[in-house]
Amino acid sequence: MHEINLLSHKRETRSKRVVTILRVTSIASLVIVFLSSLILFLVQLQSPLGSLQKEEESLLLRLEQSKEKIEKFIVMQDRLKNISPILKKRSLLYESIDFITRQISPGVSMTTFSISKDILNVGLYSQSVLAANTFFNKIQESVEKKQVLTKATLDNFVVDKEKSAYIFSIKADLIR
Amino acid sequence: MEASNALFKQLRKIYAKYKEYIVPAFVLVACLLLVIFVIIPQTRNLIETKEKEEETKARIRRLKENINFISSIDEKIQDKEFQLLLRALPIEKDYVGIITAIVSASQQTGVGIGDFSFQIGSLSSDTIQEATTISFTVTLHGGIDEAKRFLRELENTLPISDSETIKFESLSTSVAVSFHYKPFIPQIIDYRTKLEPFSKQDRELISTISAW
CATH class of the missing domain: 1.20.5 (Single alpha-helices involved in coiled-coils or other helix-helix interfaces)
Known part of the structure; x- marks a missing residue:
């Protein structure tokens, strides 16, 4: 009995081509997947991560042996970090005192004095109104030039007739 | 089936x-x-x-x-500088250091000191993290010039201090001075963090303080 192929020749050829393409693609995919896995496995195997981690551990152990030195170093850094701004902000009141005492002209003497970071109060005594005036002018000049003082007020001015003297006090704001 | x-x-x-x-x-x-x-x-x-x-x-x-x-790091030099910095800015209230500084400033300048008082506050360790101060008020025998000399000397004495107020009346002067200290909060050391050497400014500061 002869087999009669009722499929047209064209359709048979196309069908065979599709099967061939499928076969080739599947084999190629298998090969690619296999090779990729193998390469990835080999690369992962050669990774030096393990030995690097061991090296890191051993270096950490070495550093721990110098723990005391490192702790001292850290404390020193902390102290230096805090000392520097403290020194920069120090008020150095005696510099303000120096300035004020330089303004006190001959014939004027100080009776009371108080100074803080912001305010100055000076009690003065003079037997010469000219000397007192010279002192006021110097204070006014320093306020205008913003030297040490920003504001000055004559708080009190009393004439002591018995002693022919003038008692006065100045209150001033200091430049910070 | x-x-x-x-x-x-x-x-x-x-x-x-x-x-x-x-x-x-x-x-x-x-x-x-x-x-x-x-x-x-x-x-x-x-x-x-x-x-x-x-x-x-x-x-x-x-x-x-x-x-x-x-x-x-030379251990001996580090020790010396470590002690110096702790004297400059103690980690706790250093009453002995402060009184020694006041007495020393008085001796160096020849300015007599009378009474002094200080604010005690908490005697136990502080939980504060910022630098803070103890305030001392000292009576000096003398006037303004003596106060200036005394404070100028105290400024270059450890622990670090800051003059707060000066009051002169009659023949005596009282000065209020704040002495600084800062507790150190222990930390877990991370050895992996890079240790930066002291800067040039830090070295100059150590040199300045060591001369006091």
Whole structure:
């Protein structure tokens, strides 16, 4: 009995081509997947991560042996970090005192004095109104030039007739 | 039973008709699944491993630098500077250091001191983290010039101090001075953090303080 192929020749050829393409693609995919896995496995195997981690551990152990030195170093850094701004902000009141005492002209003497970071109060005594005036002018000049003082007020001015003297006090704001 | 036999026969027919397509298609699908569930995750792992390698190498470099730096520190000099800085800014209220500084300033300048008082506050360790002060008020025998001399000397004495107020009346002067201290909060040391050597300004500061 002869087999009669009722499929047209064209359709048979196309069908065979599709099967061939499928076969080739599947084999190629298998090969690619296999090779990729193998390469990835080999690369992962050669990774030096393990030995690097061991090296890191051993270096950490070495550093721990110098723990005391490192702790001292850290404390020193902390102290230096805090000392520097403290020194920069120090008020150095005696510099303000120096300035004020330089303004006190001959014939004027100080009776009371108080100074803080912001305010100055000076009690003065003079037997010469000219000397007192010279002192006021110097204070006014320093306020205008913003030297040490920003504001000055004559708080009190009393004439002591018995002693022919003038008692006065100045209150001033200091430049910070 | 007959229904399942019929189904089985149908499946065999389909398989016989399409067997040339089924196997390659199955292989393709399997490869696709392998790529999605094996190759891609493995590649991601490999990239992460490489990143970890670089990070570990960077940490190793820092550790080696720290080891070299710490080895270069002379222990004796470090001890000396350590004690100096602790005297300059104590970690707790240093009443002995303060009284010694006041007495020393008085002796150096020849300015007599009378009473002094101080604000005690808490005698136990503080939980504060910022630098803070103890305030001392000292009566000096003398006037403004003596106060200036005394404070100028005290300014260059440890622990670090700051004059707050000066009051002169009659023949005596009282000065209020704040002495600084700052508790040190112990920390867990991270050896992997790079230790930076002291800067030029730090060295100058140590040199300035050591001259006091």
